[in-house]
Amino acid sequence: MQYVLFVIFLTGKDKILIVDDEKINIAVLTSYLTDNYDIIAASTGEEALKIVKKEEPDLILLDVVMPGMDGFDVCRTIKHDYKLDFIPVIMLTALTSRNDHQKGIEVGADDFLKKPADRFELDKKITALLRIKEQHDLLLQDRNKAYEYLDYVGVLIAVLDRDYKLIHINQKGADILGYNRNNIISRDWIDLIVSESYASLVKKKYDRLLDGIMDEPECSEYPIMTITRKEKLFKWHYSVLKDAKGNITNILISGEDITEKRKDEIKLIEYAKKLQKSNEIKDLFTDVLRHDLLNPAGLIKSFTELLEETATSEKQKLLIENIKKSNLKLTDLIENAAKLAKLESIDEMAFVRTDIASMAETTLCSFEQSLNSHKMKLVFEKSETCFAFANPMIEGVFTNLISNAIKYSPDNTTITVKIEDFADKWKVSVADQGDGIPDADKEAVFTRFNRLHKENIKGSGIGLAIVKRIMDLHGEKVGVFDNQEGHGSIFWFTLKKAY
Template identity: 55%
Template sequence: MTPSKCKILIVDDEPLNVELLSVYLGDNYDIVTSYNGKDALVKVKEECPDLILLDVMMPEMDGYDVCRVIRNDFKMDFIPIIMVTALTDKADHQRGIEAGADEFLKKPVGRFELEKKIDSLLRIKKQHDTLLTEKNKAYYYLDYVGVLVAVLDLDFKVTTINRKGSDLLGYSPDKIVGKEWIESFISHDSVNDIRAHYDGLISGEVEPYEYSEVPIILSTGEERLLRCYDSPLMDNSGKNMGILISGEDITEMRKAEKQLKEYASQLERSNDLKDLFTDVMRHDLLNPAGLIQSFVDLLIETETDESKKHILNNINKATDKLISMIDGAAHLAKLESVDEISFVRVDLNSIISDIVKGFEYQTMEKDMEIIVKMDEGCFTLANPMIERVFVNLLSNSIKYSPNGSTITIDVMDIGNKWKLSFIDQGDGIPNESKASVFERFMRLHKENIRGTGIGLAIVKRIMDLHMEIIDVDDNPEGKGSIFWLTLKKAN
C-alpha cells in the first residue's frame, strides 16, 4: 500500500506564484491552492492541510489576519505556517511571529530552501502528531480502567479525573475539575481526618496508606464507600506537586461481606459457602483486577511523560496489592476446606536458602541483612505448602522492620523436632494482641492499615494441618518479635 502524501495549502493572490510553488512541490506532496484569505480559511477547514504556504500581501484579508484566525479562532496550533513575503523589515517579521507564523521565506522563493524548510517543519509536526496520538491512547486506556483516578493540586483542588471517576461521582468532568476535593466530595464526618492525612502526605510526615476507606458524596446526595490508595506526586526535581488518588467503590462489597458473615454464622462455616467464597474471589474479583494491571502495564510501556508514568506506577502498585489480597483470601478459603494433607521429606537448608535469595531485592531496598543459623542436613516431614509459611513469616519480618536492621532465621534441634524462629527488630506486638494475631482479617497498626490480616491466618491454618505449633514472643535482645514454629524431623 502506497503511503499517503502530506497535503500542502498554497495561498497567494498571484496565480504565477501559486503555479511556481505547485511545480516545485507537486511531485512529493498533494497540493491545494487558494487565491485569497477568506477562501484560504474555507480550504483549511475542508482540507485539513499538513502545512500552509501563506502570502502576506493580499487584498481584503492579508496573511497576518489569516494566520491569526487559524491560531486563535480555529485553535489549530500545530499546523506549520510558512509566510512567503517580499517584506524584509524586522517589524514585519515580528508581526508574523505574533500572528502565529512558524517560518518566513523571502520572495522569490528558492526551491532548495523551500524544500528544506517544509521537510523540517513536517518532521516536527509528525513527531507532535505521534505524541498526541499516544497521549490520547493513554487517556483512553486510563478511562477504560475500572477505578477512579484523580489528581489533586497542593490546595487539594481536582486537576484531572478519569471517566470512571466522573461517572461514579455523577458529574461531568468540567463540573469536577477545579473543585476542592475534600469540601466538595468527602462525607462531612470524615473531612477533618482526610485533610489531616493529605496535609501529612504533602509535608512528608505521613507515609502513603496502602489502603484507606473514604466515604464520598455523589451528585445525588448518596454516600458511597471508596477504597483509596493515596500517594504524593513529585516532579523531576523531587518537589511535591500534589496528590494522586486511585480508588474503587466497595460499598456493595462491604454490604456483601456483611451479608456473607451473617450467612456464615448461620451455616457455621459450611463447606459449600467456602467453595462459593473461593469462586467469587478467584473469578469475580481476581479477573477484573488482573485486567486493570494488564492495561496499566501497557500504559507504562507506551507513556513518555515521566509525571504520568509516575502516576501509572502508583496505580500498578495499588493493583498489585489488590491482586495479592484477593489471592491470599482465596487461598485461605481453600485451605479451610482441607482436612488432611500428605507429607514428604523436605530439605530445610535448601528451601530456606531459596526463600532468602528470593527476598534479596526487598532487603537491598531497605538495607537489611538476613542471617541464617542452621546446621547442614536439616530434614523435616512436611507438606510442600510449608514453603508458604516461611515466605509469609520472612515477608512480614521485612515489612515491619526498620531500614538497616537484621532478621535472623534460627533452626534449632529440640529432640525429635526442629524449632524454626524468625527474629526481627521491628516494633513488636503488644501482649494483648499476641493471642489474636493469627486470626483471619486481624490487623495490627490499623492507623496505617498495613497488610490485609490474611497472611498470618494462612500460616496458622497450614501449621494446624501439620498438627504443629506456631506462636509469637518478644525479642529478648531488644525491640521486635520472634515468630516460631515446630516441625517433625525426618529420618
C-alpha cells in the first residue's frame, strides 16, 4: 500500500483527503475523483489530523458527523491550531439547519455539500476552491521571494503592527542588531532597540504614521541599541501598509547604518575647515589656475582651432601641430598643479622605473620652436639611458626648468642640460646664461609667487614652486647656484637610480 501511495504522489496531481467514517462514502467519492486527483482517506478525525500534518493535502472533503472528534472539531483544529488556513475544507453533511451552517463558518469551513454528494456539483466546488488555493500559493511564493530578497539587501527592513510589535525583520537587520530574528518576533520594537532618550520621539513618529500623517521629509535619524547595547546611528525611512479597505495596518521601516559615514563626514568637515584657513590652497586655485593659466591655455586652444581651418601649406600645419602639442603640455601642467594642491597632506606617491634621459629629450623637443625664435643653442649631455625611480609628474620639473631658462636668458645664448652620475642618484642640471640670482633670493625663488621682476616677462611664478613640491614628494633635493662659466644660474635636482 505504501508503494502504491508513493507512485500516486509522483503524478503531480492535486492531493485530496477524504474524511468519513463510512467506507461506502469514501469509496463513492474516490470513484468520482480518482481520475483527476490523488486520493488519501481517513475514517476518524484523529487519523485525519495526523495525515494533514504529514501530507498537507491540497483540499479536504470532511464529514461532519463522526464518532469521537466530529468534523467541526477537525476543521477548527486545522484552521486555528495548525495554522493551515490555506487548505480548503468542504464539509459533507446531511445536516441542513441554519445553525449547523453557521457553526461550520465559525470553525473555518470554505464550502458545504449536502449528502449524498452530486458528482457535477462536487467537481465544480473542488475546481473553484483549488483555483483559489493555487492563487493563494502563488501569492505566498511571491511573498517568500520578496522576503528572501529583503534578506540580501544591505539595510535593515522591519514591519511593525499597530502596537509597535515586530512581525517581520530581514536577516540583514537581525544580523546588524545581533539577534536571532525568530527570538524577537512579537517583541515591542521601541523597547527592544530604541535608545531610551529617543523612545518618546520615535513613538510620536509612529503614532503620526498610524494616523495617516506622513511628515516631510519622510525620514529621520536616531540611534539604536544592539544586543550588546552598542549604540549605532541609523537613518530611517518610513511607509505604511494598508488592508483591502484602505485601513493602515502596519508600519514598514528601513534603516541604514550611518555610524561610520557620520564619523567620516565629521572628519571631512574638520578637514574642510583646515583647508578654508589655508590661503595658499585658495590662492592656488583662484589666482593661478583660473586667471594666469587656464585663460591663456583656453585662448591658445581657440586660436589654434581657427588656424587649423585656414592653414594651407604643410609648414603651417606643422607649426600649428607644434602649438597644439605645447599647449597640451601647458594644460597638463595646470592639471598637475591642481593635483599638487590636493596632495598637500600626502606623504607618499607611486614611483615607476623611468628613463629620464628619454623624458628629457622629449621635453626639449617641445621647446625647439621657442629656442629658434630666440636664436638659442641647447646642449644636452647624458648617458645613453638613465633609469630612475620617478613619478610621471617629474616631466613637469623638466618643463618648468627649461621654460624658465629660455624665459630669463638673453637671445643668442646657450642652455646646457646635463644628467650626471651622482653615486646612487642621478643629478640633473639646467644651466642658463641669464642675469643670475642674488644669494639672498636663491631660496625664495622656490616659494610660490616669489619671482624676480624682469621686463616684458609675464608669469605667476608658480613654475619653481611646482618643481619644489614635486621634488619634496619624491623625497629628493632641488636647488640653484651660480653658473661659474659665465652669467646665469644652474638649477639642479636629484633622483634615485633604478637598476
